[in-house]
Amino acid sequence: MPDKPRLSREQIAQRAARELSDGAYVNLGWGIPNLIADYLPKGITVYFHSENGILGMGRRAKPGEEDYDLVDAMKVPVTLIPGASFFNQADAHLMTRGGHLDVAVLGGFQVSEKGDLANWKIPGSKGIGNIGGAMDISAGAKNLIVCMEHNTKDGAPKIVKQCSYPLTGIECVNTIITDLAVIDVTKNGLVLREAAPGWSPEEVQAKTEAKLQVRGRVPEINLG
Amino acid sequence: MPDKPRLSREQIAQRAARELSDGAYVNLGWGIPNLIADYLPKGITVYFHSENGILGMGRRAKPGEEDYDLVDAMKVPVTLIPGASFFNQADAHLMTRGGHLDVAVLGGFQVSEKGDLANWKIPGSKGIGNIGGAMDISAGAKNLIVCMEHNTKDGAPKIVKQCSYPLTGIECVNTIITDLAVIDVTKNGLVLREAAPGWSPEEVQAKTEAKLQVRGRVPEINLG
Amino acid sequence: MKQKIFSSLDAAVADIPDGARIMFGGFGGAGFPNNLIQALSRKGIKEITAISNNCGTREGELGIMFKNGQVRHVVAAFPGPHSNYFQERYAKGEVTCELVPQGILCERMRAAAAGLLGFYTTVGVGTEVANGKEERVIDGKRCILEKPMHADFALIKAEKADELGNLTYRLAARNFNPIMAMAASTTIVEVDEIVPVGSIEPENVITPAIFVHRIVQAKGLRYAG
């Protein structure tokens, strides 16, 4: 029996966008998080931080508009919004590590029930791997959201009791948003906040290695 | 029998100015050091650093020219030379502590034979004292010159075996310039480089608690 | 857009509680948030911990807070020869003081801002400043462990703020202000001028808006000597 439909990557981003409030300073990592800027709720302004030294990034540059001195942390030409600023990389990470950002959203390979995050290296992959800013961001974020698929392509759970992949940070994740669920990491373990349309808590649990707590009725993921 | 004449404060400053070379970045402390800028050898440019966040200080402001947003570390209105820059106080002390200045010149109450410096508090004086930037400067200076009178008003030696005043820094002084002598602090102790006109090495030693080594003939202090 | 602009000095400091830990910018007469200090004093705040390079020039700058007995503890590098009111209270034991080397004062603030838990420095080794601090040898150098210094509020002075809170400073009035802005939970800035968003070139912003929480326009109060 094939699985029920899951959220698309875009829908995961759309759901994550609803976690951002007006005036928030936000860093978006590689992968799904990078799609979030396209789904901001109407009427709110969010200031995007890029760890190469930009606050107030705007949309991606259109063809012909690219300036390669103005790229984001993914090397993609971007634009600015009014009120943007530039600073050096030490100050950029003073912002991430020092808890100045309101929200950081990273991609993930695995998240543990304690909120440990693994997102920089796949075991057995060749090469030394790429850390980039993810360790500083995960250590310092006031509110760290991880956006990822709930399971690997082979169906293995990515929300696990203990990460088997090399760690990015320990006990750092606050919320996990996947194609199946919105899950909060609490001191007492993982709490299922929302489930994908058509998925029962039990069905989400079946796709999850770590134990998910359910407190009352679990609403459908609301894309806003 | 009254003492032979000694150098004036201005002459100490004049002698110290000869230790500065073209293009040097220099911090001048309170007291005699602050007079040095008036005695720079002709044809050289020196960039004065002020620990409140200025590089490229010029002369003091003339009456009517004062801008109280442009003061030196002594709170005195100054001017700028072309090519000056402003930075915050953390960067200002990154420069002092990180060894970026070529020369720092401080005043002193006592210097020990090991090059310990005491210059921030007189024992028994009331109040808590004022450290300011002196500890950062003494810890980080590549070349620390102390300018001071050779003896206290009561005739007590200020170049001593061990400082009895509260310390500013340990083993930090490179050269001592007084109204009687120029003395280098070496690994093997203090070496008398120059003596005031009319003063023999023995006469300078008599005014000094710490042992002064003499290597060959000691020339007169040359004011240039 | 979140509103950071306050229409009055009094409103900007209204919620600062007694006992708060507050940083005050300024050095040598330049860059002091004098109008905010007056408002804070006027409000009758008590028992604060003040973190400031100096302790005021007679009644000026932080002096008024000492005159009125509003400070319980101060962290300073150079209380200053004209900090009469501080000196009186200190002599009577009404104010305690931690004396910190000036660069280390900034660096401890920056460490707090940057989420660091401490750093080793040679500054102060073998001096009174090292008393009670962990000492060790790294790479053959004696050094002491200094801890981050955070504040509940920073009161700072800038030249211009745009409506988002991006700041520029005039000449040497910059001094401690940008560092304190980063090291406090809530940063309140008084500025000569509030300019429209986009008026400050992104490359010329000195304090990015993320560090600024309240902006108030104020002019004319300065203590020059």
Place this chain on the structure above:
Amino acid sequence: MKQKIFSSLDAAVADIPDGARIMFGGFGGAGFPNNLIQALSRKGIKEITAISNNCGTREGELGIMFKNGQVRHVVAAFPGPHSNYFQERYAKGEVTCELVPQGILCERMRAAAAGLLGFYTTVGVGTEVANGKEERVIDGKRCILEKPMHADFALIKAEKADELGNLTYRLAARNFNPIMAMAASTTIVEVDEIVPVGSIEPENVITPAIFVHRIVQAKGLRYAG
């Protein structure tokens, strides 16, 4: 006035010895000293330790140095998916690599620049990055000790230099450049334009001249992707 301006790229890097420890600015295609890198590679330097956020984009940026086998050891945060030549040499064991979190990389450079002997951070605790590092608990938080990172030379890119070496940077091409400028014994900058002393407003100087030792004007070499 001491002359910092060099007339050629080759002259500016002529005395950098084999085995030198060299920082290279740049991030994401912006702010790389590509012309200096080409000159350094052309000179046939060998066995360098490179400190750089990434390891080149194919032949571009630092890539040429790996292609030619001129790097012995690299310290990087994000070698990058297109660092083919690094990856080949690394797989063969011809290049060793220390992987450092990006912010910690900057912070270690800044610590070296600021004369600090080390700092404690929570970044990397419990990860591979903590291996071999001192760990302790401060204020209830697990943290590791990170050491300063210094270099013999920094090769950086700025937009403008005045004749004294005051620098400004264009847009996000600033990135690592100002930090590396402070952390190396000798900083060599390539700039688009050399302007007369006094052309840059003192408030708008990003890297003060004290950190800049050699200036060379160069244009036109960039690797965009």
